[in-house]
Amino acid sequence: MARAGLAPAAVVAAAADLADEVGLSNVTMGLLAGRLGVRAPSLYKHVESQADLHRRIAVLALTELGDALRDGLQGRAGKDALAAAAWTMRGYVVGHPGRYAATVRLDTEEPDDPLAAAGARVLDSLGAVLAGYDVEERDAIHAMRMLRSLMHGFAVLEAAGGFQMEADVDESFTWIVDFLDRGLRDGTRGRPAV
Amino acid sequence: MARAGLAPAAVVAAAADLADEVGLSNVTMGLLAGRLGVRAPSLYKHVESQADLHRRIAVLALTELGDALRDGLQGRAGKDALAAAAWTMRGYVVGHPGRYAATVRLDTEEPDDPLAAAGARVLDSLGAVLAGYDVEERDAIHAMRMLRSLMHGFAVLEAAGGFQMEADVDESFTWIVDFLDRGLRDGTRGRPAV
DNA sequence: AGGTTATGGCTAACAACGTTAGCCAAGGAG
DNA sequence: CTCCTTGGCTAACGTTGTTAGCCATAACCT
Incomplete structure (x- = not known):
């Protein structure tokens, strides 16, 4: 499986952009993963949890x-x-x-x-x-x-x-x-x- | 099954009290149902949805x-x-x-x-x-x-x-x-x- | 009082979502 | 090149909101 080349900062930036587009509460791990071209569980390699993601945003x-x-x-x-x-x-x-x-x-x-x-x-x-x-x-x-x-x-x-x-x-x-x-x-x- | 005698207003009041105690986001339908002595699905006889509940609060x-x-x-x-x-x-x-x-x-x-x-x-x-x-x-x-x-x-x-x-x-x-x-x-x- | 209808409980089931466990392959280090 | 690390994945699980349908209670009518 080729790596998407993600990093925590990129994940957070994408989540922040998505939040600005659709509202913070509508940003699911699934939606964000789709935006980044991976599956939701993969996000946990870069951020600890959804709460951690929000804190980073x-x-x-x-x-x-x-x-x-x-x-x-x-x-x-x-x-x-x-x-x-x-x-x-x-x-x-x-x-x-x-x-x-x-x-x-x-x-x-x-x-x-x-x-x-x-x-x-x-x-x-x-x-x-x-x-x-x-x-x-x-x-x-x-x-x-x-x-x-x-x-x-x-x-x-x-x-x-x-x-x-x-x-x-x-x-x-x-x-x-x-x-x-x-x-x-x-x-x-x-x-x-x- | 004996009726608990609930009404929409009572459900909303209980939810509001609970929200003040534990924070609005921690009020689950299950928690509220427990407070009222019924099961979660029963709440839907009195309020339309969780969003409806929040609006009423x-x-x-x-x-x-x-x-x-x-x-x-x-x-x-x-x-x-x-x-x-x-x-x-x-x-x-x-x-x-x-x-x-x-x-x-x-x-x-x-x-x-x-x-x-x-x-x-x-x-x-x-x-x-x-x-x-x-x-x-x-x-x-x-x-x-x-x-x-x-x-x-x-x-x-x-x-x-x-x-x-x-x-x-x-x-x-x-x-x-x-x-x-x-x-x-x-x-x-x-x-x-x- | 008895029969019918309305309604409020319930369980089972489902969908959505966040998350974990474990496997496998890509990529980095030596 | 080999070995180790790490970042993808799928499968699975727990939580939560919600729906469908059953059954019993309560209200209404005769």
Whole structure:
């Protein structure tokens, strides 16, 4: 039996692409094997389990997102950086819904080194955005959680079709970024003049 | 064979409770049947499928959340209402992770009447919160999406253990509510004085 | 009360899916 | 070249969701 020349990375990449096409939950080991020209049991020579596969897709997604953020934030600060980070993140989720879905878990997970490292890199980029706002140290963690919640929540709701076609979603996103920018500039420096 | 006296509502309630205990994805038809004292195939006399069951759990969750919001918002306006809505929503998610998970879908779903109606009720409550802020009509949809994104995102990240024990999560939430309040008071009335 | 109909249990069976065990051949190392 | 490793495969198994059909319970009607 001639070897298909697979490697773990190729398996994960194919699974990620398939996830983006048909949705993560519809990626069966059988479907993936067919895409790669082998039989399902052969996949276990390259990944441990379906759970392992999903974890690896998540690492890939966060790595790609981290790269995109690093690139998108080059030479930007303040509102530019905030907007760039927000749009980068949203663009990634819109373009790779299956990949992103692998990073989403409601159930508690044990931290894996590659996953934690990739996730930390994404957080670092968001931290850099906040650093440009002169946020007080004691507020930084709160602001960070807010940014993450908002970006994640928006992406997930949008991907789920949660926003009806009543208004331009891009416009809403721009409005939200403006809102964040204003609040971060003023709110963390004390009360604005009323 | 004596009848267990089940009804669709009882089946859904039991499934929802079980989901909150063990996580939605761990609720198998077999596990639920055992909880109810019947065999798995018998469940199909009461619900159409597992997907139908999940949809019904989602309706239950949104109905309960809608009730909680209605109650929590009674006699409140402005920041009080905002805080009440935010804490109500978060409290619901924390207390019923399995139920809430049923409302979360990355895949596009056909709108079901009961689900849409229950969801609309939750949105109406959030809309009422915004109405107390004198938000300009053209901004209302954007502000609404922001609120939903933030609350949803925060709840999901928290439930997934996304916030390490570096700082008090309640404190972050309070900070975020303050941020929103300030922004909604000032941001929608023009630029604050710099 | 008795007979008929509707319905809710059950078991057996099936399909789909993830996974393991073991065989065999391809490919790499010495 | 020989030997060892590894990556394909098939067969098989366990789990899960679901369907078909049987039988008994419960509801309804006379």
